[in-house]
Amino acid sequence: MILCSGRHMFYGKPAIVKAWSSKFDFQAEVLRTVPLWVKFPNLPLNYWGVDTLSRIGSLLGVSNCADECTTRLMRVSFARVLIEVDITKELPSSVLLESPNGEIIELKAIFEWKPPFCKKCNKAGHDCAAVKSGPPDSEQVQATPAAALGNVNHDDGWRVVGRKNKSIHNVRNSQPIAQSSAFLALNVEDGGFFHQHWRGGLNDPGRVVNVKRLLRNHSIEVIGLLETKVKQGKFKTLQKKFRLSWSWVDNYSYSQKGRIWVRWNSDVINLDVLTVHEQFIHCAVSHRDSTAPILCTFVYGLHSIHDRKALWTGIQTLGLQQDPWICVGDFNSVLCSADRINGNPVSDYEVRDFQGFVDIMEFCEVKSKGPFYSWSDKAHEGPKNCTRIDRGLVNQSWLDIYGHVEAFFLNPALSDHSPVLIELCSAPSSQGRPFRFLNCIAKHDQF
Incomplete structure (x- = not known):
């Protein structure tokens, strides 16, 4: 069989x-x-x-x-x-x-x-002729004066990352790093998550207008904003640019940069915040006309393998859930070797923690359509480095109820990330598919 x-x-x-x-x-x-x-x-x-x-x-x-x-x-x-x-x-x-x-x-x-x-x-399974270079046991960070190094790429696999008026650190360059913010949302009534990264954060008023337009076009009732690059002092001011009936929660108390915001329309949505973490916000979401909640975890993984270990262990402490659960966002990590092209080869050390996390939590990836790779470096010359670091992971209870739901990876627009739209609509009827005819067939010589 x-x-x-x-x-x-x-x-x-x-x-x-x-x-x-x-x-x-x-x-x-x-x-x-x-x-x-x-x-x-x-x-x-x-x-x-x-x-x-x-x-x-x-x-x-x-x-x-x-x-x-x-x-x-x-x-x-x-x-x-x-x-x-x-x-x-x-x-x-x-x-x-x-x-x-x-x-x-x-x-x-x-x-x-x-x-x-x-x-x-x-x-x-192996090749003795290949050069064997094992990864370091832990991520090494070494401070060096900015004037002495600058932004230099060394041949030994280390990259120097510099910031203005700050010290510079040698960081292991294990994968491309997406320096951008994200937009993530849920429409419980019609059903829809939307995930969009924004270059430059929400300090630009034009970005705020685009967010409000997406809320209106997709009838979104719950939204998560990732890596907004907004300081805590300006958080209240930016809230006023949205509708006053919306409620907010953030993780500034766990991260000075407040990388994750969650806001929802309290007139139609019940949202209970269950856990707030530096790299995720876990909550229960339900419509006021419905008694069945879904669990949603908004994720923004940090850039280094060592820092993401707290993400995996943090979600594991939530335990296996009986309610439908979706864990969605920017994990900043690939899951297998096929998740990256034209970049550094994917090593076992790089994906080991993520794969172990998925196995322990009994997650599987939600079905998807559209571009496979969700991030690219937008290179103007040479091949682009493309990775799949944005995804939605669901449990078995989700599959039992929302097994028909698919994630739509849209084409990148304002950022180097692909927007992800997940519609939570009722199960499709058993009607047949409509007939599809391609006009180019009529021009074939044997048609």
Whole structure:
């Protein structure tokens, strides 16, 4: 039954399941073929047929299946196919196709994960030829005068971060750091979380206008603001720019920078603040016409691995919950190797704490659509460093009630982060999907 239920993936890596045999020998068998997800960006529309995708995949190995978005043409920026490939050979970065008019097309092939294979040991999972550099046991911070160093990138993997009129510290550059603020909201009645980062914070009156516009356009009743860059003394003044019927809570008492604000419309929303922490605010939210609350944890993770340990342990102290629970925000951490491209390679040390936290809390990621990577460095030259550090994690009770809910990652607008919209609407009816017709099909020669 397990063998026939399809491929099993954990954090983007396949679980190899085989039928048991009394003569099976772990030492004798060599793992050669592994199912891997492969993306084909900018695939021409006339190559999106099932048979054509299977033939393209056969250039790399044995095609198994395509994901739902590819099969239903819900996303046309790239096709995603699961292919069994021989990892003992070098994985190609592109394939050559011949168009109907005889033109040769080079199609880029992006492997979401490339498993290491050691030719010396003839085993998968490691590579003796690769340089082994273990991470430090703890994050090291060393103060150095600003005039002596300035902003310099060293070749040894350390980066010097400088600020005006402040001392400079050597900080381990383990991942790209998003220096921006965030917008996060919940509409309990119609149902919707909205997550948007704002460059420069809310000190700019234009940012406040944009927040108010989003509140109005999406009918949002609860909003969380992350990394607003507003000092505590100006907090009350900025509150007056919003409707007076809204109530506020913040974490200035735990963080001098007050990185997390939560505000809600007290006329229609009951919100009970359960826990306030330096890196999250945990609350119970319900509509006044409804008696069933949901638990919501607004998260803004700090930038270093060491500082985020308090985030993981803090949420773990809340314990497993029986009510529907969503933990959403900017975690400032990737969860697996597929969550970053064009940046520093993702190490086990970097994701170990986050993965352990997800396993202990029995969380899973809410279904999502749109761009996979939620943050990029907006590089003008060369490839962009892209990561997935914004996400929503939910428990089993949430899946039982809101299993149909999806997170929509919108295109970045005012920031280098993708807005995330999660609509909590009633379960969809069992009606069929509407017929979809692409106008380009009518121009095909064989139509």
